[in-house]
Amino acid sequence: MGGARRTATETAGDKAVLWRSADLRQEQHDKKRRLILVTAARIFTDLGFHKATIDHIAAALKVTKPTIYYYIDSKEDILFQITSQALADLDQALSEDNDTTLPAIERLERFCRIYGRIILTDFGICLAVVSDRSLSPDSRKKLRLLKKEFETRVRRIVDDGRKDGSILVDDARMFSFALFGAINWAPQWYSGSGPLSADEIISSILAIFRKAAAAGGVPRPLAGA
Amino acid sequence: MGGARRTATETAGDKAVLWRSADLRQEQHDKKRRLILVTAARIFTDLGFHKATIDHIAAALKVTKPTIYYYIDSKEDILFQITSQALADLDQALSEDNDTTLPAIERLERFCRIYGRIILTDFGICLAVVSDRSLSPDSRKKLRLLKKEFETRVRRIVDDGRKDGSILVDDARMFSFALFGAINWAPQWYSGSGPLSADEIISSILAIFRKAAAAGGVPRPLAGA
Amino acid sequence: MGGARRTATETAGDKAVLWRSADLRQEQHDKKRRLILVTAARIFTDLGFHKATIDHIAAALKVTKPTIYYYIDSKEDILFQITSQALADLDQALSEDNDTTLPAIERLERFCRIYGRIILTDFGICLAVVSDRSLSPDSRKKLRLLKKEFETRVRRIVDDGRKDGSILVDDARMFSFALFGAINWAPQWYSGSGPLSADEIISSILAIFRKAAAAGGVPRPLAGA
Amino acid sequence: MGGARRTATETAGDKAVLWRSADLRQEQHDKKRRLILVTAARIFTDLGFHKATIDHIAAALKVTKPTIYYYIDSKEDILFQITSQALADLDQALSEDNDTTLPAIERLERFCRIYGRIILTDFGICLAVVSDRSLSPDSRKKLRLLKKEFETRVRRIVDDGRKDGSILVDDARMFSFALFGAINWAPQWYSGSGPLSADEIISSILAIFRKAAAAGGVPRPLAGA
DNA sequence: CATGAATGAGACTTCATTCAT
DNA sequence: CATGAATGAAGTCTCATTCAT
Numbered sequence: 032m033g034g035a036r037r038t039a040t041e042t043a044g045d046k047a048v049l050w051r052s053a054d055l056r057q058e059q060h061d062k063k064r065r066l067i068l069v070t071a072a073r074i075f076t077d078l079g080f081h082k083a084t085i086d087h088i089a090a091a092l093k094v095t096k097p098t099i100y101y102y103i104d105s106k107e108d109i110l111f112q113i114t115s116q117a118l119a120d121l122d123q124a125l126s127e128d129n130d131t132t133l134p135a136i137e138r139l140e141r142f143c144r145i146y147g148r149i150i151l152t153d154f155g156i157c158l159a160v161v162s163d164r165s166l167s168p169d170s171r172k173k174l175r176l177l178k179k180e181f182e183t184r185v186r187r188i189v190d191d192g193r194k195d196g197s198i199l200v201d202d203a204r205m206f207s208f209a210l211f212g213a214i215n216w217a218p219q220w221y222s223g224s225g226p227l228s229a230d231e232i233i234s235s236i237l238a239i240f241r242k243a244a245a246a247g248g249v250p251r252p253l254a255g256a
Numbered sequence: 257m258g259g260a261r262r263t264a265t266e267t268a269g270d271k272a273v274l275w276r277s278a279d280l281r282q283e284q285h286d287k288k289r290r291l292i293l294v295t296a297a298r299i300f301t302d303l304g305f306h307k308a309t310i311d312h313i314a315a316a317l318k319v320t321k322p323t324i325y326y327y328i329d330s331k332e333d334i335l336f337q338i339t340s341q342a343l344a345d346l347d348q349a350l351s352e353d354n355d356t357t358l359p360a361i362e363r364l365e366r367f368c369r370i371y372g373r374i375i376l377t378d379f380g381i382c383l384a385v386v387s388d389r390s391l392s393p394d395s396r397k398k399l400r401l402l403k404k405e406f407e408t409r410v411r412r413i414v415d416d417g418r419k420d421g422s423i424l425v426d427d428a429r430m431f432s433f434a435l436f437g438a439i440n441w442a443p444q445w446y447s448g449s450g451p452l453s454a455d456e457i458i459s460s461i462l463a464i465f466r467k468a469a470a471a472g473g474v475p476r477p478l479a480g481a
Numbered sequence: 482m483g484g485a486r487r488t489a490t491e492t493a494g495d496k497a498v499l500w501r502s503a504d505l506r507q508e509q510h511d512k513k514r515r516l517i518l519v520t521a522a523r524i525f526t527d528l529g530f531h532k533a534t535i536d537h538i539a540a541a542l543k544v545t546k547p548t549i550y551y552y553i554d555s556k557e558d559i560l561f562q563i564t565s566q567a568l569a570d571l572d573q574a575l576s577e578d579n580d581t582t583l584p585a586i587e588r589l590e591r592f593c594r595i596y597g598r599i600i601l602t603d604f605g606i607c608l609a610v611v612s613d614r615s616l617s618p619d620s621r622k623k624l625r626l627l628k629k630e631f632e633t634r635v636r637r638i639v640d641d642g643r644k645d646g647s648i649l650v651d652d653a654r655m656f657s658f659a660l661f662g663a664i665n666w667a668p669q670w671y672s673g674s675g676p677l678s679a680d681e682i683i684s685s686i687l688a689i690f691r692k693a694a695a696a697g698g699v700p701r702p703l704a705g706a
Numbered sequence: 707m708g709g710a711r712r713t714a715t716e717t718a719g720d721k722a723v724l725w726r727s728a729d730l731r732q733e734q735h736d737k738k739r740r741l742i743l744v745t746a747a748r749i750f751t752d753l754g755f756h757k758a759t760i761d762h763i764a765a766a767l768k769v770t771k772p773t774i775y776y777y778i779d780s781k782e783d784i785l786f787q788i789t790s791q792a793l794a795d796l797d798q799a800l801s802e803d804n805d806t807t808l809p810a811i812e813r814l815e816r817f818c819r820i821y822g823r824i825i826l827t828d829f830g831i832c833l834a835v836v837s838d839r840s841l842s843p844d845s846r847k848k849l850r851l852l853k854k855e856f857e858t859r860v861r862r863i864v865d866d867g868r869k870d871g872s873i874l875v876d877d878a879r880m881f882s883f884a885l886f887g888a889i890n891w892a893p894q895w896y897s898g899s900g901p902l903s904a905d906e907i908i909s910s911i912l913a914i915f916r917k918a919a920a921a922g923g924v925p926r927p928l929a930g931a
Numbered sequence: 932c933a934t935g936a937a938t939g940a941g942a943c944t945t946c947a948t949t950c951a952t
Numbered sequence: 953c954a955t956g957a958a959t960g961a962a963g964t965c966t967c968a969t970t971c972a973t
Contacts, residue, residue, distance in 0.1 A: 079389035081306035095959050164304035205460035209438035216437025235430035243468040320934055529839035531756035614754035655910035662891025663884035685880035693918040770938050
């Protein structure tokens with residue numbers, strides 16, 4: 032009875048199952064790919080891009096070398112995806128917090144908190160610590176373009192701050208560079224197991240720059256070189 | 257016949273000549289060694305340690321590979337000597353300016369000016385830009401020890417400043433890190449041909465940190481994370 | 482209930498269906514296997530045996546690699562089957578046209594027409610163009626034996642021609658080689674889309690060799706080397 | 707006494723020695739490079755380009771793999787140089803025998819003798835036997851251009867022959883193809899140790915085509931396909 | 932002191948082939 | 953029957969480093 036119908040329903044069921052299993056598979060695939068990237072990011076950070084070998088990564092994941100190549104194209108591709116992902120994550124996080132009505136100093140602080148949170152991530156640390164000279168000229172160009180965008184964004188906020196009076200600095204460009212430098216330096220000494228959380232570190236840095244941006248001049252003039 | 261005399265008289269002259277030529281040779285040797293280091297520093301900075309080959313360096317100097325090896329022990333040795341030299345230069349420059357009677361903020365500023373001057377040198381840029389992960393564990397350890405000394409020196413100055421009231425900051429360690437980060441970041445974008453001189457860059461950075469260290473609190477409390 | 486009856490009655494039907502489906506399956510199987518061979522032949526011809534990968538073939542057929550392996554044993558097996566098939570097709574075609582009463586020159590022409598028709602087939606081109614050095618020593622030996630058979634057949638026809646006076650040549654062996662060379666060369670430049678059909682090409686070649694085999698000597702003696 | 711002069715003469719002598727030794731060195735270098743090419747040509751011919759490994763070549767020369775790379779750029783480069791050299795040799799040989807006043811049939815014969823002599827050389831066999839599909843698209847294009855030049859030259863000679871009456875054929879293009887095919891086929895079965903010399907082989911082939919080009923039509927019309 | 936030549940070690944990458952489902 | 957995933961084996965190429973002259 033209902034053979035046909037049963038078939039029909041089963042077909043539907045099958046399709047659903049197939050879909051689901053395809054979904055699961057895709058999910059698994061993505062999860063593994065991401066796992067490779069995370070593992071690689073840590074190894075690149077620890078050993079440097081060139082001393083790290085695909086075998087290191089494979090061994091850390093307890094798979095064989097070609098398995099890695101099933102998920103990625105080349106060693107350089109791994110680094111490019113890590114850094115791209117870090118910047119994509121950053122972009123994503125920033126886009127969720129974009130209240131342009133706040134005073135510039137607040138926007139700057141929010142930006143830095145988000146930036147700092149990302150930069151102290153596995154991907155972020157790799158981005159900050161591993162030289163982009165390991166990438167092909169092409170990839171490097173793409174990456175630098177993306178990075179520059181964020182720098183530009185910060186500079187624009189600082190410029191806004193000079194207009195709305197919330198950020199009082201002489202040289203917006205230098206202020207931005209110093210701020211980036213201070214934050215980008217953190218991954219060099221940050222260890223997840225240390226006493227300070229990523230957020231606390233950023234807070235400390237922000238306190239410094241907030242004060243530097245606040246009213247109140249430098250008491251003594253700078254001595255000549 | 258005359259052979260002995262000739263030998264005798266000429267021997268003195270020869271010795272002098274030899275001495276002089278030995279001197280000259282030593283001088284030449286040092287000069288060439290340094291030339292190798294400078295060339296290598298630029299190439300390491302431009303290409304990264306691993307993409308730079310001994311052949312690159314040899315080609316830039318228009319000599320052959322073994323010639324390089326006549327002056328240095330290994331590729332890693334080059335990097336180690338570059339970084340060591342940078343730190344030695346720094347030490348040298350600091351020792352010439354060490355008036356401990358000045359207020360801490362002044363001493364900090366003097367330190368930073370000197371540090372900045374060195375870090376924007378060929379050797380210094382290489383030190384800041386090329387990862388020490390390219391070194392052997394041994395060399396790296398030595399280098400990190402040296403680096404840490406300078407960090408400690410700065411931290412001590414900042415601590416002094418908190419005591420003598422010339423540097424008003426919450427967290428001396430974080431302040432030092434931020435300062436180092438800001439300065440160490442400069443080599444990433446600094447180009448000798450740009451509009452700003454090394455000194456001007458350091459001045460700008462110092463202005464920021466000087467203000468951050470001056471009296472006068474942050475007007476608004478920090479927003480929660 | 483009724484399960485048995487249903488089973489019983491349907492069993493007959495099922496068997497028929499199974500038989501038919503088994504037939505169909507076999508047919509399908511063969512069809513697919515042949516499709517794989519044809520596709521592979523084209524890809525081998527275009528890319529060369531070694532640059533062609535199983536993935537290329539799979540992609541061209543829009544199936545996955547293991548599917549290919551369901552139909553064939555190994556990559557080398559594909560090439561062996563292609564070439565064997567080409568020679569089998571040739572044998573088949575020749576056996577359908579084997580009137581031994583004709584003058585040798587006619588038999589030679591018929592042979593060449595058939596040979597040419599096959600050699601400008603997908604399989605034939607692959608046979609002529611892809612080096613048998615890609616095969617295992619064993620397979621190669623088998624293949625060469627088969628090939629040599631056809632060469633022998635031609636040589637025998639030429640020899641017959643020298644006896645019956647229909648083929649006037651000095652050196653039967655060299656004549657055969659030249660003839661084979663001229664025909665085997667065609668796949669190198671033949672393109673199905675060109676202005677000449679396979680038959681026209683063979684006709685042209687045959688015209689040349691027919692004249693070379695006809696009466697009438699060379700007017701001038703050969704110049705010395 | 708004469709120290710200076712002696713120095714001067716010695717310097718001259720030294721220079722001469724240096725020059726000579728530099729010459730010798732260059733000569734040695736070229737000789738070795740050529741030896742690599744010859745060895746590789748044989749191995750490529752025997753094993754096919756892809757089954758032949760750099761290790762095979764190195765082993766045959768009793769050197770290590772990187773030594774090969776000291777003389778050549780890449781495996782493909784070896785093949786390209788072999789084939790280029792073969793064609794260059796051909797060009798060279800042809801340019802030494804270029805009497806355009808001769809009847810076309812004579813020029814054709816001379817061309818074929820030279821072509822045959824080269825094509826049965828180590829380099830020539832490799833050129834004829836190893837597929838140019840192993841080359842990069844770029845190199846292949848260059849090679850095919852060169853090859854086509856020679857084909858064009860032959861076709862032109864045949865065309866001339868139709869005008870001056872020394873070559874009587876219906877289709878110059880097909881005649882050229884057949885001729886090339888016959889000759890290019892020889893390397894497939896030619897073995898230096900066989901009874902026939904390269905020249906004898908070419909002579910045999912030429913006798914065939916000479917007759918095909920001579921006066922005297924085909925006695926019977928071609929049978930339809 | 933300097934050079935051409937050579938080498939050992941190792942890295943990335945590819946691919947035919949096979950499981951487990 | 954077909955698929956995604958995994959792997960073993962191998963090959964090309966690079967490069968720091970060292971001889972012999």
